[in-house]
Amino acid sequence: MTSEEGRTGPPSGAWGGIDCEESIHHLYDFLDGELTEDRRRELRAHLDSCAPCVKKYEFEAELRRVIANRCKDRVPDELRRRVAEAIDLERSKNKG
Numbered sequence: 001m002t003s004e005e006g007r008t009g010p011p012s013g014a015w016g017g018i019d020c021e022e023s024i025h026h027l028y029d030f031l032d033g034e035l036t037e038d039r040r041r042e043l044r045a046h047l048d049s050c051a052p053c054v055k056k057y058e059f060e061a062e063l064r065r066v067i068a069n070r071c072k073d074r075v076p077d078e079l080r081r082r083v084a085e086a087i088d089l090e091r092s093k094n095k096g
């Protein structure tokens, strides 16, 4: 289930911006608001034409919202499991 990983991005160079790998690399900086204006613009240009990356960004944004609200509301078990799995995945990814 890793068919979304890289490989089949849109043709690069059209906007002189970034590719999928880079957009995912900057995902957390973007969500943390730590990107420069230039970077954000490049990123948005990429997201404009790349649905898979938009999905990833939306998922992460939602994930953060869920985590932020976790204390306030009761979260359905299934959603909580999804979040826990995603966190585990990120943890193992960020190890190296």
Ligand SMILES: [Zn+2]
Pocket (backbone or CB within 6 Å): 009, 010, 019, 020, 021, 023, 046, 050, 052, 053
């Ligand atoms: Zn992309």
